[in-house]
Amino acid sequence: MTVPGPGYAITARVEAPASATAAGDLAVAVGRVGGVMTAFDVVESRTDSIIVDISCNALSEDHTHEITDALDALDGVRVRNVSDRTFLVHLGGKIEVNAKVGLRTREDLSRAYTPGVARVCQAIARRPEDARSLTIKRNTVAVVTDGSAVLGLGNLGAAAAMPVMEGKAALFKRFAGVDAWPVCLDTQDTEEIISIVRALAPVYGGINLEDIAAPRCFEIEERLRELLDIPVFHDDQHGTAVVVLGALRNALRVVGKEMNDCRIVVCGVGAAGSAIIRLLLPLAPADLLAVDVDGIIHPDRPGLHPSLHWVAEQTNHENRTGDLHDAMPGVDVFIGVSAPDLLTEDDVAGMAEKAVVFALANPDPEIDPAVAQRHAAVVATGRSDYPNQINNVLAFPGIFRGLLDAHARGISDDMLLAAAAAIADVVAEPNPLFIVPSVFDATVATAVAGAVRKVAEQHPGDERGVSVGDALALGAETAKAAEGADE
Secondary structure (H helix, E strand, C coil), rough: CCCCCEEEEEEEEEEEEECCCCHHHHHHHHHHHCCCEEEEEEECHHHEEEEEEEEEEEECCHHHHHHHHHHHHCCCCCCEEEHHHHHHCCCCCCCCCCCCCCCCCHHHHHCCCCHHHHHHHHHHHHHHHHHHHHHHHHEEEEEEEEECECCCCCCCCCCHHHHHHHHHHHHHHHHCEEEEEEEEEECCCCHHHHHHHHHHHHHHHCCCCCCCCHHHHHHHHHHHHHHHHCCCHHHHHHHHHHHHHHHHHHHHHCCCCHHHHHHEECCCCCHHHHHHHHHHHCCCCEEEEEEECEEEEECCCCCHHHHHHHHHHHCCCCCCCCCHHHHHCCCCCCEEEECCCCCCCCHHHCCCCCCCEEECCCCCCCHHHHHHCCCCECCCCCCCCCCCCCCCHHCHHHHHHHHHHHHCCCCCHHHHHHHHHHHHHHCCCCEEEECCCCCCCCHHHHHHHHHHHHHHHHCCCCCCCCCHHHHHHHHHHHHHHHHHHHH
């Protein structure tokens, strides 16, 4: 199932004999061990030898060694050095700070710094709300983590989480013009995290929580939302939920089903799964079954974790019991945010006609997408090498762009529903292989930002200021407006 990709890309500098077959021999050696050559550049040519840079994609770090060993084993060939192209991208970090104002003369310094800056400090002291217009607070988000749940890698700590947070900051800037900065905290104490974020909040217009393990992440987000006057957004929860809902909206259009006629299974009830359930329930599906490692969640399940009580009360109308396989017969939609290889081909075959399967565990999904496609009408994954990638970058840049533009003091489910509708409606004519827009579609962030801003400005500070229908309509409206503007 897994194919070589750019995540394990290397460039090997190779010295080889100058012969008519040299290039072919090198390419065959890479292909024989399963590598995919992406570039072949001659660096130097002599009468008896050539020096070439061979770039190729691999499956894993061990696979890169297999490729270089295969090259080195050819007669007369010597691998001089190998560069890991992913590490080169991260060398020295991926983001930087640039001044927005010129500092060329004494006058420039006098206005941007002392003595002129004192006047601005005094103005903000008199009216603290002016910090939104007179400082970076106007356009800046803190990307906060404790490193306790980095990607699918687990508890790596604050320092090891920085490459992800830098990447997040780069995406904020690239897709929505938002200035974001990594804030990696060397503590995993809930109270300490809340205290630190509360103390640094005056600098920022929003807080993006990232890669904080469940269930601690729920309390941290809830408490910070109560304490701060800026939006707090946990992307692992709400970013995933928004894109899933947008994709599902289009998937149901493809198969001709209505949400309130659908029975849905959500596998995995951590940060992402809980948020998906929360966002789906207002849309009134026929039933929703939540499944975790201990099976189907229901109120009478022994040893039910306190964080799952709300899920147990709001889902599983028939009070069904058992494991994932017991949950699957006859359901219309499967949404997996759990672990690899949990779903079988028989499970998918036993779903309802025109089934929808979102196998989003990353990098290895709950079921091989090719196997799921034998029975399901629409299949989505979290991977970039399959159609219908559920990628949070479709959501969080535009969401924060809208929040910052509206000077929002909080974030509500209505804003998230509007964002989901905006993402869905950027795709004018969805089909089984195209239910979400490309992450490089410039209209996405604009549409999402517009939808969030409209809800925020209509009902500032409200937890639920507009109806579900109005939120979805606003999202669709801004998607059409963004498409027209792009044309």
